[in-house]
Structures are given as structure tokens and as C-alpha cells.
Amino acid sequence: MSGISVAFGGVAALSDVSLTVEPGQVHGLIGPNGAGKTTLFNVACGLVRPSAGRITWRGEELRRLKPSQLSTLGIARTLQGVGLFGGLSVLENVMVGAHRHARAGFVSALLALPTADKDDKVLRERAHQALVELGAESYADRYPGSLPYPVQKRVALARALVADPDLLLLDEPASGLAEDEMHELGELIRALSSRMSVLLVEHHMDLVMKVCDRITVLDSGEQIAAGTPAEVQADPKVTEAYLGDEVVETDAAELARTDGGRHV
Numbered sequence: 001m002s003g004i005s006v007a008f009g010g011v012a013a014l015s016d017v018s019l020t021v022e023p024g025q026v027h028g029l030i031g032p033n034g035a036g037k038t039t040l041f042n043v044a045c046g047l048v049r050p051s052a053g054r055i056t057w058r059g060e061e062l063r064r065l066k067p068s069q070l071s072t073l074g075i076a077r078t079l080q081g082v083g084l085f086g087g088l089s090v091l092e093n094v095m096v097g098a099h100r101h102a103r104a105g106f107v108s109a110l111l112a113l114p115t116a117d118k119d120d121k122v123l124r125e126r127a128h129q130a131l132v133e134l135g136a137e138s139y140a141d142r143y144p145g146s147l148p149y150p151v152q153k154r155v156a157l158a159r160a161l162v163a164d165p166d167l168l169l170l171d172e173p174a175s176g177l178a179e180d181e182m183h184e185l186g187e188l189i190r191a192l193s194s195r196m197s198v199l200l201v202e203h204h205m206d207l208v209m210k211v212c213d214r215i216t217v218l219d220s221g222e223q224i225a226a227g228t229p230a231e232v233q234a235d236p237k238v239t240e241a242y243l244g245d246e247v248v249e250t251d252a253a254e255l256a257r258t259d260g261g262r263h264v
């Protein structure tokens with residue numbers, strides 16, 4: 001993505017931001033609250049159309065990118081909300097992510113032609129493998145609503161992985177996870193980078209520093225730093241941006257205490 005700008009109702013959410021995810025690398029996108037991370041992530045998913053800038057994928061410019069194009073482009077994503085289908089089993093949810101590997105079209109599936117049957121078997125097998133990779137195969141027949149949040153997150157990740165993407169977009173995959181689950185997630189993301197590139201939006205700094213090859217830092221819609229984890233950590237502009245954020249959070253916590261926490 002280069003020179004990306006986005007404005008919501010005249011207010012700039014992103015100004016001239018550029019970011020390249022290199023093949024086989026994990027690229028972190030960080031910044032304090034309201035920095036513009038989700039907005040940039042949504043631009044990459046085709047959910048938000050930038051007012052300026054270019055999105056290029058494998059050397060070709062993607063004009064008017066739509067979320068529905070992602071799977072054909074070899075791009076998969078997980079969103080902040082888990083977004084599983086409540087009426088489908090875990091296995092079926094994951095199968096939805098694998099549909100780009102189906103050879104039969106919608107019509108033959110509808111008419112239950114033999115190709116569709118064969119496809120169904122292949123997709124089931126792929127989905128099962130993805131669940132095994134995420135250690136969630138024992139939940140295959142359960143429904144998402146009955147599962148703990150961390151398991152739902154794994155299923156959502158399995159659904160993204162089953163498409164065998166070249167680029168995986170992850171928006172806050174560690175939110176709501178316990179320390180050991182976060183550690184496992186870190187190992188998994190590192191392992192994934194041998195077969196795909198990853199763009200990771202994440203608040204947990206330990207995780208970001210551990211798994212990313214490169215990091216872009218946003219603050220108030222502007223790119224304030226980019227580089228390796230060590231370079232970014234040593235950048236005074238980054239420390240300053242986060243300090244401001246902590247002061248705001250401390251104020252909020254203080255307010256909650258003095259107000260008995262009723263309004264915060």
C-alpha cells in the first residue's frame with residue numbers, strides 16, 4: 001500500500017501511509033488507540049476505500065478492491081470480532097474458508113452433481129487438517145456459540161488458513177487470550193511465515209516484538225516509524241507516542257477509581 005489517505009466525514013484517519021508486506025515476512029502494524037491501524041487493515045481488506053493512494057498485489061494495482069475478491073487473490077483475513085456462522089458446525093465454518101479450492105461451481109453444488117460431492121469430501125478433509133493444525137479438531141462437530149472465546153478464535157484462524165493464502169491479514173488475534181495461548185499463537189504465526197506473508201495488527205507488544213520481521217508504527221493517522229523490532233523500539237518518536245497513550249489510559253483509570261468506576 002502506498003500513499004494511503006482516508007478521511008471519515010472530513011476528519012483524516014490516515015494521511016499518506018505506505019506499507020509493504022514482503023514475501024514470507026510477518027509485518028506488524030502498531031500504534032496507540034485511534035492511530036489508524038484498523039482503518040489501514042480495512043483498506044487492505046477492501047472494506048474501506050482510500051481517498052488517495054495505491055494498493056498493489058504481486059506487481060498489479062488493485063483498483064476498487066472488494067472483500068469478495070480477497071480469496072481469489074490468495075488473501076485471507078481474520079477480523080477483531082470472531083465472525084463465525086452460529087448455525088454451522090465448526091467444521092462447516094472452516095469449510096467456508098476453503099471454497100476457493102472447490103472445483104465445482106455454485107450451480108453443480110446446487111444440483112448435487114458428482115463433482116460437488118467430490119469437492120465436499122476434499123473440502124472436509126482440508127478443513128479437518130486446518131483444525132488439526134490449530135489443535136481444534138476435537139470441536140469439529142460443535143457449534144461456535146457453545147465454545148470458549150479462545151477456541152472460537154482458533155476456529156476463525158483455521159478458516160483463514162484452510163484457503164492456503166499467500167497473505168494472511170490478522171486483526172488483533174491475541175485479544176482475549178491468556179498468556180500461554182498468546183505464546184502458542186506467536187509460535188504459530190512464526191511457523192506460518194514459512195508458507196505465507198502475514199500482516200499483524202496487534203496491541204500486545206511482547207507478541208509483536210517477538211514474531212515480526214518488520215513493524216510500521218502509526219500515530220494519529222500518520223506513519224511515525226518503520227523498521228525491525230529493535231529499530232522501532234529504540235525510536236524516541238515511538239516511545240513518545242505510547243507515553244501519551246499511557247497517560248490517557250492512566251487518567252481514565254484514575255477517573256474510574258475516583259468515580260467508583262460507575263461511568264467508565
Ligand SMILES: Nc1ncnc2c1ncn2[C@@H]1O[C@H](COP(=O)(O)OP(=O)(O)OP(=O)(O)O)[C@@H](O)[C@H]1O
Nearest residue numbers: 008009012013031032033034035036037038039040
Ligand atoms: N467508520 C468510522 N467513522 C468515523 N470515524 C472513524 C471510523 N473508523 C475509524 N474512525 C476514526 O479514525 C481514527 C482511526 O481509527 P482506527 O480504529 O483505525 O484506529 P486504531 O489504531 O485501530 O485504534 P484502536 O487501537 O483503538 O482500535 C480514529 O480517530 C477513529 O475515531
